[in-house]
Amino acid sequence: MRKVLVPLLLLPGAALAQQAGWGNVGQQEETGFSWTDPLWPSFWMAWTPATLAVFIGIFSAIAVIGLLEGFRYRDGIERKGILGLTTTLGDRLFISLLGSAWIFLAWLGLVGQPIWIPLFIAIGWGIFVFWKV
Amino acid sequence: MRTENQKAWFFVLPVLILVAFNALVPMMTVVNYSVQETFGNNQFFWQGLDWFEQILRSERFQAALGRQFLFTAIILAIEVPLGIIIALSMPRKGIWVSVCLVLMALPMLIPWNVVGAMWNIFALPKIGMLGYFMNDVLGIRYDMTQDPLAAWITIIVMDVWHWTSLVVLLCYAGLVSIPDAYYQAAKIDGASPWAVFRYIQLPKMKTVLTIAILLRFMDSFNIYTEPFVLTGGGPGNSTTLLSIDLVKIALGQFDLGPAAAMSLIYFAITLAVSWVFYVVMTKDDHR
Numbered sequence: 012m013r014k015v016l017v018p019l020l021l022l023p024g025a026a027l028a029q030q031a032g033w034g035n036v037g038q039q040e041e042t043g044f045s046w047t048d049p050l051w052p053s054f055w056m057a058w059t060p061a062t063l064a065v066f067i068g069i070f071s072a073i074a075v076i077g078l079l080e081g082f083r084y085r086d087g088i089e090r091k092g093i094l095g096l097t098t099t100l101g102d103r104l105f106i107s108l109l110g111s112a113w114i115f116l117a118w119l120g121l122v123g124q125p126i127w128i129p130l131f132i133a134i135g136w137g138i139f140v141f142w143k144v
Numbered sequence: 145m146r147t148e149n150q151k152a153w154f155f156v157l158p159v160l161i162l163v164a165f166n167a168l169v170p171m172m173t174v175v176n177y178s179v180q181e182t183f184g185n186n187q188f189f190w191q192g193l194d195w196f197e198q199i200l201r202s203e204r205f206q207a208a209l210g211r212q213f214l215f216t217a218i219i220l221a222i223e224v225p226l227g228i229i230i231a232l233s234m235p236r237k238g239i240w241v242s243v244c245l246v247l248m249a250l251p252m253l254i255p256w257n258v259v260g261a262m263w264n265i266f267a268l269p270k271i272g273m274l275g276y277f278m279n280d281v282l283g284i285r286y287d288m289t290q291d292p293l294a295a296w297i298t299i300i301v302m303d304v305w306h307w308t309s310l311v312v313l314l315c316y317a318g319l320v321s322i323p324d325a326y327y328q329a330a331k332i333d334g335a336s337p338w339a340v341f342r343y344i345q346l347p348k349m350k351t352v353l354t355i356a357i358l359l360r361f362m363d364s365f366n367i368y369t370e371p372f373v374l375t376g377g378g379p380g381n382s383t384t385l386l387s388i389d390l391v392k393i394a395l396g397q398f399d400l401g402p403a404a405a406m407s408l409i410y411f412a413i414t415l416a417v418s419w420v421f422y423v424v425m426t427k428d429d430h431r
Contacts, residue, residue, distance in 0.1 A: 047190035047192075048190070049188055052186075052187075053186060055173070055186060056169070056172065056173045056176055057173065057176040057177060057180055057182070057186075057188045058176055059176065059179070059180070059188075059190065061179070062172075062175055062176045062179060065175070066172055066175070095427070096423060096427075105419075109412070109415060109416060109419065112412050113412065113416065116196065116200065116409060116412060119193060119196045119197045119200055120197070120200035120201060123197055124192070124193055124194075124197060126193065
């Protein structure tokens, strides 16, 4: 008899706890926009807003450079910079992107996160490449 | 230089679309995976740049990278001079030209996994001809399943056997395009064979040699099938090159995040080295 009674007496308590929000444990809480949440949860490419922004950035940079090379500076686009390389605008974009990737990788390997300092170094590198190389 | 006819772009369009689907989409997916963690079931959790940090600092990755560079350096140091020497000694005229060309092309026609299997059987002690000859006829201990040095020698000899022909064929193409007038002029000036090579043949071969070295670098740096079939990365980890390690992480352990980060680092290295090669070798063309 007591075996049945004890759980029965506990039942109201469980119900109250449920009311107080214990039942929501393990359920996803609704949050606002996050840069790092999955963008389309069932899609295999696993996009997040952050990575999407990176690619939009890269592709629009390529598009802008392409348009500039195609229409604005069609003649005399090549120049010889201080590294002794003959580069066009596209070459300079490639060098700055690849260089930035290496700056970030080197920082992650040698120092670690966070990566604010290499971000500024990479921006500086990009400016340097477009200006002088 | 101004190009008036822009029609060529339309002919390139199908290739662009193909490349978009077989290279760009997977590449973007890899970038997405590299900053997330998954336990399967298509569920992903943000991980930030942790994988990159972890991979870059892991001794396992550094060791595999070291082995990869060593392998590429050794095979380039062997295949490029050897290819040039063979190309120089091949006949330029007559019936032997086709015989030589076919013989040279043969190794490249064999699928990579078959090359691995062939050399595996060939080099195994007791079973293989090479293994038997070395161990039981010459009395030299040679066992690629036990001895790291023997395994390394075997994969390097296999790669040289498989890919020197590519260097040979490209150099040969460069050599036959040199007009006879150059050789006649050299003869009149009394140039030594070395001078002919240094000032006529080598400069004429430069473009194709550039392509050959670039191709051999990229191929050997990304090599997977042959050493995987031949040694499987063993004995121990001694021939676990970067690509073999990558597949172990991605498919063996199913750690998609670290594997994606590793492939991006791998990609950055290949891209940078190829770019440096390209810049150094085409530098003179712009002058």
